[in-house]
Amino acid sequence: MEYALHIVVLAGIFSALSISLDLLVGHSGLLSLAQAAFxxxxxxxxxxxxxxxxxxxxxxxxVGMAVSASISLLVSLPSLxxxxxxxxxxxxxxxxIAFSIFNNWTGxxxxxxxxxxxPSLALPGNRGPASLGITMASVLMAxxxxxxxxxxxxxxxxxxxxxxxxDEVFVKSLGKNTMYFKVVIFAFSSALAAxxxxxxxxxxxxxDPTSFTVMDSLLIISMVIIGGAxxxxxxxxxxxCLVVIPEVLRFVGLPGAIxxxxxxxxxxxxxxxxxxxxxxxMVGTRPLQ
Amino acid sequence: xxxCEQLRKSFGGVRALWDFSVRFPDxxxxxxxxxxxxxxxxxxxxxxxxxxxxxxxxxLRAREITGYALxxxxxxxxxxxxxxxxxxxxxxxxxxxxxxxxxWRGESFAVALCRFGVGTEYQAHERKCLDLLQLVRLFDKRNxxxxxxxxxxxxxxxxxxxxxxxxxxxxxxEPVAGVHPEMAVRILDVLREIRQSGKLVIFIEHDIAxxxxxxxxxxxxxxxxxxxxxxxxxxxxRPRIIEAYVG
Amino acid sequence: MLxxxxxxxxxxxxxxxxxxxxxxxxxxxxxxxxFAHGGIYTAGAYFAYMLSVPFGLPKAAAVAIAVIAGAGMxxxxxxxxxxxxxxxxxxxxALLLASLGVLVVLQNTISMFFxxxxxxxxxxxxxxxxxxxxxxxxxxxxxxxxATSVAFFAxxxxxxxxxxxxxxxxxxxxxxxxxxxxxxxDKTITWVFAIGSALAAxxxxxxxxxxxxxPNMGFQALLMGMIAAIVGGIGSLWGTVLGxxxxxxxxxxxxxxxxxxxxxxxxxxxxITFLLFRPNGFxxxxxxxxSF
Numbered sequence: 077m078e079y080a081l082h083i084v085v086l087a088g089i090f091s092a093l094s095i096s097l098d099l100l101v102g103h104s105g106l107l108s109l110a111q112a113a114f115x116x117x118x119x120x121x122x123x124x125x126x127x128x129x130x131x132x133x134x135x136x137x138x139v140g141m142a143v144s145a146s147i148s149l150l151v152s153l154p155s156l157x158x159x160x161x162x163x164x165x166x167x168x169x170x171x172x173i174a175f176s177i178f179n180n181w182t183g184x185x186x187x188x189x190x191x192x193x194x195p196s197l198a199l200p201g202n203r204g205p206a207s208l209g210i211t212m213a214s215v216l217m218a219x220x221x222x223x224x225x226x227x228x229x230x231x232x233x234x235x236x237x238x239x240x241x242x243d244e245v246f247v248k249s250l251g252k253n254t255m256y257f258k259v260v261i262f263a264f265s266s267a268l269a270a271x272x273x274x275x276x277x278x279x280x281x282x283x284d285p286t287s288f289t290v291m292d293s294l295l296i297i298s299m300v301i302i303g304g305a306x307x308x309x310x311x312x313x314x315x316x317c318l319v320v321i322p323e324v325l326r327f328v329g330l331p332g333a334i335x336x337x338x339x340x341x342x343x344x345x346x347x348x349x350x351x352x353x354x355x356x357x358m359v360g361t362r363p364l365q
Numbered sequence: 366x367x368x369c370e371q372l373r374k375s376f377g378g379v380r381a382l383w384d385f386s387v388r389f390p391d392x393x394x395x396x397x398x399x400x401x402x403x404x405x406x407x408x409x410x411x412x413x414x415x416x417x418x419x420x421x422x423x424x425l426r427a428r429e430i431t432g433y434a435l436x437x438x439x440x441x442x443x444x445x446x447x448x449x450x451x452x453x454x455x456x457x458x459x460x461x462x463x464x465x466x467x468x469w470r471g472e473s474f475a476v477a478l479c480r481f482g483v484g485t486e487y488q489a490h491e492r493k494c495l496d497l498l499q500l501v502r503l504f505d506k507r508n509x510x511x512x513x514x515x516x517x518x519x520x521x522x523x524x525x526x527x528x529x530x531x532x533x534x535x536x537x538x539e540p541v542a543g544v545h546p547e548m549a550v551r552i553l554d555v556l557r558e559i560r561q562s563g564k565l566v567i568f569i570e571h572d573i574a575x576x577x578x579x580x581x582x583x584x585x586x587x588x589x590x591x592x593x594x595x596x597x598x599x600x601x602x603r604p605r606i607i608e609a610y611v612g
Numbered sequence: 613m614l615x616x617x618x619x620x621x622x623x624x625x626x627x628x629x630x631x632x633x634x635x636x637x638x639x640x641x642x643x644x645x646x647f648a649h650g651g652i653y654t655a656g657a658y659f660a661y662m663l664s665v666p667f668g669l670p671k672a673a674a675v676a677i678a679v680i681a682g683a684g685m686x687x688x689x690x691x692x693x694x695x696x697x698x699x700x701x702x703x704x705x706a707l708l709l710a711s712l713g714v715l716v717v718l719q720n721t722i723s724m725f726f727x728x729x730x731x732x733x734x735x736x737x738x739x740x741x742x743x744x745x746x747x748x749x750x751x752x753x754x755x756x757x758x759a760t761s762v763a764f765f766a767x768x769x770x771x772x773x774x775x776x777x778x779x780x781x782x783x784x785x786x787x788x789x790x791x792x793x794x795x796x797x798d799k800t801i802t803w804v805f806a807i808g809s810a811l812a813a814x815x816x817x818x819x820x821x822x823x824x825x826x827p828n829m830g831f832q833a834l835l836m837g838m839i840a841a842i843v844g845g846i847g848s849l850w851g852t853v854l855g856x857x858x859x860x861x862x863x864x865x866x867x868x869x870x871x872x873x874x875x876x877x878x879x880x881x882x883x884i885t886f887l888l889f890r891p892n893g894f895x896x897x898x899x900x901x902x903s904f
Contacts, residue, residue, distance in 0.1 A: 107705060154887040162887060164645060164708070165838055169883050172835055173876040180873035224478065231483055232471030235464050239453045246451035249413065250465045250530055251439035252472070260474045290831050294716050301709055337724035344716030351710040352696055362455065 081211045083323060085279055087316045088214030089272050092221040094299040094311035096268035101297070102306030103229045104261050105241030106160060110151065110167035111296045113174035114266040116288030117144045118273025120178065123191040123283045133197060137274040144270035145263040152262045156255055171290050178285035190284030197278045210279050217275055221268050222312070228264065237261060241306075295340065298347040304360025313359050318343060366391040366565055367412070367443070367534055372421035374407055374589075381407035382418065383589035389534075394556055394566045396576040396597070399586035405569045406448055408586070409536050412567075413445040414438035425534070440467070444532035446523040448539050448569075454512035458503055458522055461511050462494035465529035497525050501555050517548030524555060535559065537568040541575050553579050577601065617864045619747035625860025626760040627819050629853045631837030632844065633767060634811035636852050639841065640784040641804045644704040648689055648711040649812055650834030651718030654827060656682035656813025657820045658722050661733050675817050682813025686805040689714055695798065715830075723827040730824040733817075756818045763814060768849070770807065780804055839879060843886045858882075 093115055100106040121140030125131045155166035178185050185191065197210045228234060239247040240254050248254050277283050295318070303314020322339045330338055355363040367389040374382040381404045389395055397405050410416045412423055414435040422431040430438055439445075444465075453461055469490065470476050471483055498504045501521045506514060511522060520540060527535045540556070541549040549572070556579050559566055570576055576583060576597055583600045585593035593600050600606055631653065638646045659681050663674035693710050734752070741748040771777035782790040783800045791797055816833065836859055844855025859879065866878040 105705065107708065150884070154884045158887060161645060161704075162842070165842065166883065166887065169835060169839065169880045172831065173880045176876040177873045180871075180875075182873075227480060228474075228477050231477065231480070231487070232463075232469040233474065233477035235456070235460060236472055238456065239464050242453050242455055243451050245415075245435070246447070246453065247464070248434075248436040249415075249439055249445055249447075249451070250526060251436055251444075251467055253436050257472075264474070289828075291716070291719070291828075294712055297709070297712060298716070333727075334724050337720040340720040341717050341724070344713045344720065347713030347716065348693060348710050351702075351706050351713065352693065355702075355706065 078207060081207050083319060085207075085211050085214040086319045088211075088218040089276050089279070090296075090299065090315040090319055091218045091312045092272040092275075093269055093296055094303065094315040095218075095221050095225050096265045096272065097296050098300045098305055098311040099225055099229065099261055099265045099268075101300050102304075102310070103234065103241065104237045104258060106258060106262070107164050107297070108167040108262070108265070109164060109290065109293045109297070110171040110174065111265075111269050112288045112290070112292035113171045114144045114148070114269035115273040115276070115292070115296075116174060116178055116283075116285070117147065117266075118270025119277040119283045119288070120185055120191070120273075121270065122274040122277040123194050124184065126195055126278075127191055127193055133195065133274070133278060137271060140270040140274050141267040144266040148263045148266035149259065152259045156258045156262070168290070171293050175285055175289050178288060185285070188285060190282055192282040194277050194281045194283070196281055197275075210275075214275055214279070217271060218312075221271065224268070226308070228261070233257070291340065295343055298343040302343075302346050302350045302357055304357030306362055307357070307360035310357050310360045314357065317358070366426060367567075368424040369408070369412065370422050370424070372408070372411055372423070373419045374404075374411060374416065375419060380404075380589045382411065382421075385421070385586070385589060385591055387584055387591060387594070389565060389567060390582070392560065392563050392565050393581040394560050394568070394579050395582045395584065396580035397567065397569045397584045397586060398571070398573070398576060399592075402588075403586040404589040405586055406538060407589075409445060409538055409567075409569060412438075413443055413536055439530060439532070442531075442533040443536060444527035444530045444534070445536040446520075446527055446538055446540065448542075450516075450519055450523060452511045452519055452523055452526070455510065457508050457510055458498065458514065459491070459494060459507040461522060462497060462525050462529045463490055465526040466490045466494065467530055494525075494529055497528050500558060501525055502551070515548075517544035517552070520544060520548075521552060521555065524552070528559065532564075534565045534567065537566065539570060540568055541570065541572055549575060573601065613868070615745060615747040617868055618861065619744070619749055621861035621864040622857065623749070623753050623756060623822075623860070624863060625857035626757055627815050627833070628836045628840050628860055629856035630760050630763055630811055630815035630818075631833050632840035632852045632856045633764070633849060634808040634815070635834070635837045636841040636849075637767075637780075637811075638804055638808040641780060641801055642694070642707070644707040644711070645838070646689075646694075646711050647708065647834065648714035648718060649686075649808070649837075650830035651715040651722075652682055652685050652689070652809045652830075653812040653816045653833050654722055654825075654830035655685060655718055656809075657733075657816035657825050657829065658726055658731075658827075659813070660817045661731050661820065661825055662726075664733060665731070675814075678817055679810050679813050682816075683806040683810040686809025686812075687802055689809075690802060690805045698798075719827055719830060726827065728827055730826055732824045733820045734822070734824075750822075752821050756822060759814070759818055763811060764853070767807070767811065771849070776800075776803055836879070839883050843882065 093111065097108065097111045100108050118140040121143055122133065122136040125136035125139055126133055151166050151170045155163045179187055197213045229237065236247060236252055236257050240257060244254050299314035299318050300311050302317065303312065304310025321342060322335065325335055325339060350357055370386050372382045372385040385408065397408065399405055411418045414433050414437065417432045422429055424430065425441055425443065430441060453464065456464065470486055495504065495507065498507050501524065503518060503521055503525065506518065511519065514522060524537065524540065541552050544552065553575060556566055580597050583595065583597050584591060585600060585606055593603065593606055635649055638649065656678050660674045660678035663669045663677055664671050693714060694707055697707055697710060741750045771780060779790070779795045779800045780803065782793065782795055783797050816829070840856035840859050841852050843858065844853065845851030859882065862878060862882055866875040870878060
């Protein structure tokens with residue numbers, strides 16, 4: 077039972093993370109390699125603010141989201157005016173330095189030691205097993221992020237995003253300030269990733285830099301693409317699948333040391349296969365742009 | 366309405382525009398013709414803001430717009446179509462037109478998130494778009510994906526999108542090139558309708574018959590320069606023009 | 613102190629330059645970010661390590677075989693993954709995503725076989741340096757400078773003095789036109805991957821004689837190479853080299869003056885500054901970086 081809840085919590089967190097990236101990749105045609113960095117900003121914000129400043133988790137979450145969105149401007153404003161390739165490069169660079177800051181700013185983040193003792197989220201009034209509280213929080217958060225992303229990707233705003241995805245010049249020729257849309261969606265996506273990160277911190281109760289590397293960003297990208305970029309359920313399908321696979325592998329009995337590598341090799345292979353053979357992903361209907 | 370003064374643009378060593386000046390009237394249909402490489406598309410690109418000129422200026426209603434960005438100029442009232450026929454093929458015909466509509470409150474992030482008043486706004490814009498689609502007889506295909514349309518229908522759709530922006534000036538790059546003769550007639554009829562409604566249409570064309578059929582005024586370009594300007598009957602009967610073109 | 617920094621900057625810069633040039637070569641001709649380049653870089657170093665340390669082959673042989681293996685991997689990557697996508701007229705985004713997948717597979721395979729701990733190919737004795745212009749430089753570092761210079765000269769020769777180089781530049785300029793003129797873009801691209809990957813593997817091996825190997829050495833190198841190519845100017849070989857040396861110097865200055873957590877951030881700052889003010893780089897020209 078505990079184990080099943082564990083899977084659900086992780087599926088919830090990574091679903092939210094995938095959905096946040098899909099707003100960029102699937103709906104706007106922008107590839108970001110920095111999603112793990114914003115995930116980390118949220119996680120560290122929650123960790124630091126709850127353990128060192130002693131503030132309640134909600135406050136920490138909100139601060140994390142605000143910081144994330146603000147920092148995203150550093151990346152988006154200089155690069156989005158130019159070709160999308162430059163945006164990819166800027167997010168790559170940002171991801172690398174974010175890790176470097178997490179790892180080296182020991183005064184703030186305790187570096188590679190990490191921050192432990194982060195309070196877990198219990199049900200109000202402390203009823204029921206602790207794990208139920210965090211499980212519900214995770215599922216609710218995933219639903220919340222999903223519904224927000226549905227809202228933003230429909231109607232007028234979503235139409236412009238989808239237009240930008242296919243032909244930005246045409247959309248500009250209609251009078252739309254595409255820079256605004258791209259900057260806003262990137263900030264929103266970063267804030268949502270930070271929210272997922274906050275929950276992650278409260279679940280694992282320990283954060284360290286090794287969860288927020290370039291490789292982690294690549295894995296989030298895999299979840300989105302394999303599940304089906306731009307589709308309603310694709311990111312959730314991709315995230316759930318990729319959360320379940322390692323658990324299945326565990327039963328196969330791979331030694332712990334190489335299990336992580338095998339898992340990631342599998343994600344990489346699936347990513348390549350998806351792009352080459354089934355670009356729409358598991359449950360998507362449109363091929364990649 | 367729209368003035369260009371002494372525009373210059375070179376690519377590498379090639380002169381695409383050279384001291385090009387023209388004054389467009391407030392309304393009517395103006396045709397820009399000239400052999401390949403004359404600089405017609407470059408002119409359109411400079412006017413619409415896709416590229417900046419090396420020298421010279423453009424004025425819209427006496428306001429300088431030289432060097433403004435593509436989207437800013439569109440908001441100021443100049444809509445354009447592309448020679449390569451740009452559309453959002455993955456969206457429906459109606460959605461393309463809706464996309465072109467200005468003034469969507471729902472395009473602001475805050476409104477999009479709380480979805481306040483989304484329904485009424487949609488109805489207003491939809492009505493306008495459906496009217497335009499009726500005008501060009503694409504109403505029946507309004508829910509088809511843009512990619513499912515024929516080439517000529519897609520050209521009509523791109524004109525619809527220009528109209529949907531409520532722009533006062535439409536600049537069309539080869540609106541009838543490569544389409545069925547019957548479709549060409551349809552498109553030209555639409556241009557006449559647009560003129561009726563008091564707008565200014567500037568179009569580039571190679572099809573002289575089309576130019577004769579609808580243009581009030583013709584501007585002839587060659588090697589980046591204006592070599593003639595006047596009514597179609599006047600300009601198209603000059604031997605030098607005929608020679609440069611047909612001969 | 614400043615002179616030593618300058619010297620160190622030149623050395624790291626020369627490696628970045630090689631990575632940058634190899635990356636730019638591939639980017640120019642194929643028009644997408646071949647991220648797997650970082651994986652091939654790493655694989656080249658580990659190949660050389662594997663052949664020379666556990667297998668005990670003489671260093672020269674190990675290096676030669678590893679460079680060829682690197683070239684082979686690049687070509688295989690193109691054949692197996694990119695070419696099928698190109699045939700289907702896949703977008704640059706699709707190619708980029710596929711290359712990310714390849715990178716993930718490559719790096720994790722290396723991590724799986726060799727472990728994440730540091731490996732070394734350096735010779736056991738502590739190197740005595742010689743002094744040039746007031747700065748200390750070891751024989752190994754001198755060797756690196758020499759080798760990168762030779763590699764660059766060779767690259768320049770191929771690009772500007774052979775018919776293959778002409779084809780490469782033609783395809784980089786306009787693939788359709790090149791095809792009409794009789795060049796086979798596919799074949800040219802194969803050569804480009806071979807040369808580019810060989811250079812990347814070579815760069816990785818060179819740096820491994822001076823520092824230790826780790827499975828994610830590729831990310832850092834790739835990032836530096838990409839930024840150098842942008843800062844120097846896409847489309848200009850000399851610009852790329854200049855950009856790389858500039859980056860090397862900036863990095864050394866950062867190591868000297870800034871606390872640890874901001875050393876990489878300075879590179880990000882350099883990138884942002886160039887994106888804001890000179891997106892075409894020092895010497896870049898031709899292709900405009902606006903979004904059309």
